[in-house]
Amino acid sequence: MLDESYYRKTDEIIARYGKEPKALIPVMQDVQAEYRYLPGELLSYIAKQIGITETKAYSVATFYENFSFEAKGKYVIKVCDGTACHVRHSTPVLEALWKELGLSKKKHTTDDMMFTVETVSCLGACGLAPTMMVNDQVHPSMTPEKALALIEELRRNG
């Protein structure tokens, strides 16, 4: 059971966009931005509030890659695997992060909920390939060594 405060926050977010079916995606985006994931209970709540079926809300939420029903780490690391990054060797960066954090293609988030590692198709900073994004900040010209140093720094910051 989610705490009451989650529902109040969701009400607040729904109020920004209006209780209309078209508000579904922006509302889910804001809820996810707030909690770093989309709690299933809230999805049902949103559906009811904006007047669509739970099935519909679920079908939309699962269609888009950005929505996650699982809680993500404090630092969400998106390693760019766009064409420009790929030809400038982004794969070793991803593999180094996986190895360091004990993650894989299947396991995205560390058990201590500190780090989530994902890939993304393009961050639009191709001039500085390979790149990766930590939360909203883009890091340029990555190497496996730089990626590991960054992890160290984030760990120190807690």
Added chain:
Amino acid sequence: MIKTVEELVQAQCNACEEIKHYDCRILVCSGTGCIATGSHNIYDIFSKLVKETEGVELVFSPCGGHHDEKAVGVKKTGCQGFCELGPLVRIQKGDRVIQYVKVQPDDCKDILDKSVLGDEVIDRLLYKKGETAYVQPDEIPFIAKQTRIVLENCGKFDAESLDEYMAAGGFSALKKAMFEMTRDEVIDEVDKSGLRGRGGGGFPTGKKWKQVARQKETQRYVVCNGDEGDPGAFMDGSVMEGDPFKLIEGMMIAGYAVRANDGYIYVRAEYPMSVARLRNAITLLEERGLLGDNILGSDFSFHMHINKGAGAFVCGEGSALTASIEGNRGMPRTKPPRTVEKGLWEKPTVLNNVETYANVPKIILQGADWFRSIGTAGSPGCKTFSLTGAIENTGLIEVPMGSTLRQIIFDIGGGLKNGADFKAVQIGGPSGGCLTEEHLDVPLDFDSVKKYNAIIGSGGMVVMGQDTCMVEVARFFMSFTQRESCGKCTPCREGTKRMLEILERIVNGQGKLEDLDTLEELAKMIQTMALCGLGKSAPLPVLSTLATFRDEYIEHIVDKKCRAKQCTALRRYVINPAFCKGCSKCARNCPVNAISGVVKKPYTIDSDKCIKCGACKENCAFDAVYVEA
């Protein structure tokens, strides 16, 4: 508030005056690339330094008031183009501009003392090519050889200031369209200009607007496709970040022309900076009355909305994009009816891409004939490209249609990185193909490259050297489209999966020669049967590499060889006995005990046991381990 034409003209004049009153403007590049290399920190340092230093004063509106000190503005501009050399800073005094590259926090004080307070140029921060150091940005070959229409303002002024946009003549085109032209004349002018959809389709923009204008339904929409999903493309993002007002002005002109009162911009979620700049622009325009009801005292009202994408490439397709704005799964539907008849909420909709709208203001101002004087007869105007990959100067460029790859890659791009040999350039992203040496002099426009199984597409251009495996490139794109296939139609959903399986087999050294025929057969099937543009064009990367680099496919299959040494499974690690000192370090680091030997004598690798992890090569102090292709 700007409620009349006179007030608009007055506001433009005031803005112009303001800019002239600056003694110096420090223009810090604030594109995604430069922000990543720390340009916001540079911006903060300059702002602080200017405030603290005697003799200069940080001002936001220099007009009025007496200034005993030099009036200095610190501005965040759009992409200055040279992404790899960021953070980029320009020091502007009147017409004189100095371009500095790779500006670090420690350099700021120096720049302020020497170039802002004084008139000195700091040599170590200039862009250098060979023996030459360039001071003015316009002299740098990378910039000098471009023609900039859409990007003309990018990097020159504050992307977050409406006044700076107006000082550059912003909203003159809207004024001209609304008060000197009828709606039909606006559409005719765009039609005559020959402007074609810059998102890749190349459909004539004027024709699209005409089709919407003649619909019976009076509720209409203007939608902008800012879902730039092609990996390796960042042109539209740079326009949204660098000149958001121009995009909005273009959409407003479209809205006026087709009698629409609402405009939607769909921006992909990976572009937070674009979203922020557009939001800022819309707020400023609403505050000044340039967006909202009865614009400039007329009966034309226009409201702008922003929708953020949620990570689905297929939403770049028109009907999927409108479905997503409506709050649905972003899946394409069968056409007809087309978007011009039944688009957003089933209403007639003008749907164009960012770059297309950004071309409109200048066409209205300077006329169709001017636009037609640039580019080729079939594809007038310029095209932006993002130049990336194994190239010396990566960055954002704009060139006339009909420019050749040679001009783009070698004259502007400076050739391949570290003087490597050119192999191919991938254009058009996952829907495009590869062009090679023999295509270097083909003029690039919407029609010319189609014969070579490639498309101009939205303008992503990834340059590849000899160390790139073309089979792996085909696999890479197929895995992208397969992952992004929405799953609605069988040819795309199943077809891309089967093609990917075959390609994976080939790069793993398990391919058969028949696979190549099957690939071609599947490709043709998907091209003819898929529901939407994403599916129809998905096989192009495979077809174009098969046509041009068939011998590489055959090498992978028959000889189990990857000449670019990129395909891990086909690599063979070997120890050169001439260099091996027999230190046993490789053997100790091998995770599968595949290396054996006697200390102080050359070791050997058992390739049957080897898992090709490369640990031996990494650990060898004598460079004795090498990869055999």
